[in-house]
Amino acid sequence: MSGSVREWPNTRMQRTRSSPSALRSPLMRCPLGRLKLLLVLVAILLVAPLAADGDGGMMIYGGDWGLLVSEPAGWHGDTEEVAKKYRVSVVFLPEAAESRKADVTIRVRVGKKTDDNIAGDLTADMDGYRKEYPKVEFSELSDIDSRYPFMAKLFFVRGEFYEYVAYLNPGKEYPHILSVALSKAKEAATPSELAAYQKVIQSLIFTRRKAA
Numbered sequence: 001m002s003g004s005v006r007e008w009p010n011t012r013m014q015r016t017r018s019s020p021s022a023l024r025s026p027l028m029r030c031p032l033g034r035l036k037l038l039l040v041l042v043a044i045l046l047v048a049p050l051a052a053d054g055d056g057g058m059m060i061y062g063g064d065w066g067l068l069v070s071e072p073a074g075w076h077g078d079t080e081e082v083a084k085k086y087r088v089s090v091v092f093l094p095e096a097a098e099s100r101k102a103d104v105t106i107r108v109r110v111g112k113k114t115d116d117n118i119a120g121d122l123t124a125d126m127d128g129y130r131k132e133y134p135k136v137e138f139s140e141l142s143d144i145d146s147r148y149p150f151m152a153k154l155f156f157v158r159g160e161f162y163e164y165v166a167y168l169n170p171g172k173e174y175p176h177i178l179s180v181a182l183s184k185a186k187e188a189a190t191p192s193e194l195a196a197y198q199k200v201i202q203s204l205i206f207t208r209r210k211a212a
Contacts, residue, residue: 060089061209062110065176069108070203072196092200094193104184104193106200113177118167121177122151125165133157141166143194145202148178162188164197170206178204 058077060067067089071077075092083091092106114120129136141152144166152166164182182189182197189197 057203058090062089064209065110065174066207066209067108067110067178068203068205068207070199072106072199074192075106075196092196094196096192099184099190099193102185102187104182104189106197107181107183108200108204109179110176110206111179113169113175116169116172118149118151118169118177121167121179122153122165126153126155129155143198145198146204147202148204148206150201156188159186161185164189164194166201168201168204174206174208176206178206180204 057068057070058079060069060079069077069090072092074095076095077090077092079090082093083089086105086107088107088109090108092108094100094104126138135157137156137158139154139156141154141164144150144152146166146168148168148170150166150168152164155163155165162184166180168178168180170176170178180197180201182193184193
């Protein structure tokens with residue numbers, strides 16, 4: 001993969017219901033509906049063993065939160081240069097040549113919560129897509145497994161892009177929400193790419209971090 005970052009539909013600046021931001025070009029947007037941008041993407045990064053089965057993992061810290069996430073086999077997690085270009089907390093990049101050729105990424109972002117209505121975040125994104133991409137279609141994602149309540153959809157324009165978008169609410173006690181997106185150009189994700197996406201979602205553990 002080159003050093004440049006293609007502009008995916010779901011890597012735009014996130015919007016709020018009261019003040020929607022301008023939508024970006026078809027390949028540079030992010031799945032954050034009504035959320036406010038979390039200015040501090042990564043305050044401290046700690047890489048440590050995650051699971052007993054030997055999977056690699058990351059512990060990512062923000063100002064008042066911590067996020068534990070598994071790195072799928074055959075993928076590399078980035079929390080620095082590439083993640084900042086996508087405006088996310090961590091982005092996973094595939095090692096497989098075919099996936100890299102199709103610019104596949106899995107992106108996780110922690111954002112400030114507007115409220116606990118994650119369906120509203122998803123609806124806000126869907127409304128934006130309908131306005132910008134008249135041919136956009138949506139379908140349910142039924143095979144998602146998460147420890148947190150979630151809403152998920154596939155956004156796609158046939159022959160152009162496929163965006164698998166999930167919003168997770170870690171709990172009413174947290175003022176944050178998680179968004180996870182898998183992007184691919186021109187065609188639907190393969191079973192192995194979807195398995196990696198599921199692995200990331202299933203592994204997420206959100207925690208509160210006390211200020212130093």
